[in-house]
Every structure is written in C-alpha cells, then in structure tokens.
Amino acid sequence: MLAERWQMLFHRETRPLSVYSLQISKGGPKLLIHTGSDDYAMKVTAMDGRQVLRSKKGNIPRLVEILSRATGKIVMNDTGLDREYDFTLEWVQDVASEASGPSLTTALQEQLGLKLESVKRPVEVIVVDRIARPSDN
Numbered sequence: 001m002l003a004e005r006w007q008m009l010f011h012r013e014t015r016p017l018s019v020y021s022l023q024i025s026k027g028g029p030k031l032l033i034h035t036g037s038d039d040y041a042m043k044v045t046a047m048d049g050r051q052v053l054r055s056k057k058g059n060i061p062r063l064v065e066i067l068s069r070a071t072g073k074i075v076m077n078d079t080g081l082d083r084e085y086d087f088t089l090e091w092v093q094d095v096a097s098e099a100s101g102p103s104l105t106t107a108l109q110e111q112l113g114l115k116l117e118s119v120k121r122p123v124e125v126i127v128v129d130r131i132a133r134p135s136d137n
Contacts, residue, residue, distance in 0.1 A: 019074040030113035031085040049099025
C-alpha cells in the first residue's frame with residue numbers, strides 16, 4: 001500500500017550505528033534460573049516514578065527488547081545467556097524526578113549482574129529514497 005499510494009521507494013543497507021551491548025558484569029550474572037512450572041510473564045510497570053520489571057520464566061532476548069525501549073537505543077545481546085530466568089529489576093527512568101532509586105545502568109549491574117556498554121556495530125536500516133503525497137482512493 002505504501003509503495004502504491006505514496007509512491008514510496010526504499011532500500012536496505014548496513015550502517016555503523018551507536019548501540020548498546022548487553023554484557024555480563026565482572027561479578028557474574030545474578031539471575032535465578034527458572035525451575036518451577038509457572039507460565040511465562042515479563043512485564044514492566046510504573047510505580048511511584050520507578051519502573052519495575054518482573055520476570056517469571058523470562059529470557060534475555062525479551063529483556064533486550066525492554067531495554068531497547070527504555071533506553072531509546074538498539075540493545076544487542078552479548079551475554080551468551082540462553083536459559084529462562086526469574087528476576088525483578090527496579091530503576092528510576094528519570095533521575096531528575098523526585099523518585100528515589102538507581103538509574104537503569106546501575107540497577108542492571110547491582111540487581112542482575114549485567115551491564116550496558118556503548119559500542120558501534122553494523123546495523124541493517126531502511127533508507128527511504130522517495131516518497132510523494134498519497135494518491136486519491
């Protein structure tokens with residue numbers, strides 16, 4: 001529909017972008033391997049200016065998605081962790097707010113034994129070459 005109505009032309013290419021690499025901190029991961037028969041649940045809720053992520057049977061790829069949304073940057077999984085985990089992660093999204101608590105990067109290190117490292121990586125992007133006003137129905 002975009003190509004037809006908007007006369008959109010695009011292509012894909014790989015560009016070096018600044019992203020976050022999710023890595024294991026020096027002390028090792030502090031994630032509890034899931035052992036129960038609980039159903040999968042990974043949800044972020046806002047409580048009193050803090051963000052709280054509760055995970056039951058959660059996985060690192062989903063954590064990466066949540067971190068990408070929270071940071072506004074692409075996060076890549078470089079942990080090598082591939083199990084299901086139970087954990088809680090609490091942080092203050094806006095450290096200038098009245099809420100008290102650690103920043104996301106501090107919470108990751110202290111609570112989960114993980115860290116975000118800023119790196120340059122090749123990332124596939126979509127480049128719009130042309131777009132016009134939409135045609136009539």
